[in-house]
Amino acid sequence: MDIVRTVQREYGAVSSEAMDTIARSVGCKRVEVESCATFYAFLSTEKKGEVVVRLCNDIVDQMSGLAEVQQAFEQALGISAGQTSADGAFSLELVPCIGLCDQAPAALINDVPVTNLDADKARKLVAELKGGADPQALIKRLGDGNNASDLVHSMVENNIRRTGPLVFAPVEPGKAIANALALTPQEVIRDAKASRLRGRGGAGFPTGMKWDFTRNAAGPVKTVICNADEGEPGTFKDRVILTERADLVFEGMTVAGYAIGATQGILYLRGEYAYLEEFLNHVLAKRREAGLLGRSIKAHEGFDFDIRIQMGAGAYVCGEETALISSAEGLRGDPKNRPPFPAQKGYLGTPTTVNNVETFCAIARVIEEGAGWFNQIGTEGSPGSKLLSISGDCSRPGVYEVEFGLTVNQMLQMVGASDTQAVLMGGPSGQIIDPTKFDRRIEYDDLATGGAIVIFDTSRNMLAVAEYYMEFFCEESCGYCTPCRAGNELLRRKLQEILAGRGQSEDVDYLTRLGTTIKESSRCGLGQTSPNPVLTTIENFPAIYQTALKPQTSGLLNSFDLSAATGPAAAIAGHKSVHVE
Ligand code: SF4
DSSP states (O other): OHHHHHHHHHHSSOOHHHHHHHHHHHTOOHHHHHHHHTTSTTOOSSOOOSEEEEEEOOHHHHHTTHHHHHHHHHHHHTSOTTOBOTTSSEEEEEESOOSOGGGOSOEEETTEEEOSOOHHHHHHHHHHHHTTOOGGGGOOSOOSGGGGSTTTOOOOOOOEEEOOSSTTSOOOTTHHHHHHHTSOHHHHHHHHHHHTOBOTTSSOOBHHHHHHHHHHSOOSOOEEEEEEOOOSTTOOHHHHHHHHOHHHHHHHHHHHHHHHTOSEEEEEEOGGGGGGHHHHHHHHHHHHHTTSSBSSGGGOTTOOBEEEEEEOOSOGGGGSHHHHHHHHTTSOOOOOOSSSOTTTSOGGGSOEEEEEHHHHHHHHHHHHHOHHHHHTSBOSSSBSEEEEEEEESSSSOEEEEEETTOBHHHHHHHHTOOSEEEEEESSTTSEEEOGGGTTOBBSTTSBOOSSEEEEEETTSOHHHHHHHHHHHHHHHOOSOSHIIIIIHHHHHHHHHHHHTTOOBTTHHHHHHHHHHHHHHHOSSHHHHHTTHHHHHHHHHOHHHHHHHOBOOOSSSOTTOOHHHHHHHHHHHHTSOOOOOO
């Protein structure tokens, strides 16, 4: 991965010759290099422009004026989205969520994020780039917190709107490690279990139990991986944690290393956050200097543990833990069959614990302050706090640390939302709920969420929203299994027919049966959740389907266009078909 990423950056493509050279140099098969180079959005076998403008086309960007921004970029660059200019200077691409929904429309220019765009800003950026400016020189105003540091130097804003007792509380580097080292690894796992901490990535698996499985798995080498590949449209909280609480993340990973008996840790960082890589490496270097990483950590003989950063290259499916492991191994980000589970056989065959960025912060705080303290926060069934990334139709988008148990209504009030028609809870793989559910609580026993929340007011067409999310899943499916590869495409086409006014009453049943089949027969979490935008809008917004669908009257499916179907034959025969109703 590192080699192909470097080749892409230096030469603008991973060419056929480069693949041969890489395969020879690292002693693998050429097809392995090719499968990698053709899998990831940020890699290409065809030469890209010197400057690549990746314009985020997430639904929130669309709601915030993407169309005008895209048009301005296209006119100024003289190319359409998906093209490279004839002189090889520029490429313009539309990409799914880049983790900046709270400051949309946004784009990455090479690795440099530019935010809060409008048509005028887009034209000015292009003028500067055409005048020879380096993308980094486009940054005229720095964001808050560590975004303004020399090592990040970014215009991105943290937009931390509410702090809480866990993640955004003051951090004392090394305290959780010191507390852990005063215990045996088994006692650390005991405390993790007693805290009842569940994974913050969305699946909610008990962290202590996962660590126990990994510790007890056979193998001389064990691995801790931090999943920093948040790609769920609407999520951006991990970006803020990595910017402001990197020490806490690494502290949690180190505690995990001690508990499970690991020597190696990997932070898998999504390609969209490459602008944070240098800063994160600096934090790691400082921790090594302070004796918090490396050999004999905190002078504890025999506890050797270090962390490296593995960059991703633009693939949503790599947020799935086995796909992430494949990617960290330098392969396509293909999900793996389970069993064996990563705790038994994960990264390069080693027993591996994969936890989310926020989970590592929470566990560090548990070991710092104790499981009893942690259990007093939140609700009986969901102890602790949760970071929410909130965007869409509200006046205060950003990151909120809230205790579990907050109702959706309270959340909407907190973020300044009004006239709300729908809330996407947990990104498109979660659920889209209607106002009758707004008194439900954000917690594992009620509305579980990985943290991506998008708000839609009554001006939005929820069918079009569902169709957009299906387009996203079609794009991001790895293609391995048919239900996900073909089924999501069929769902999307049916929604397009309905949006075009060619749906009929039976289509709801078709969508429900197909969506359920995809969920039940797909291999990994992506396919098992991808029909949710369709299924949850059918469940919670039946009226929008009833309004859009018409009864079948002519004996032909409403979606069947007789003229289009007979047109080619009529052209060959040289005469017109006459249709008699
Ligand atoms: Fe790939 Fe989709 Fe199958 Fe997962 S469910 S393995 S993403 S095709």
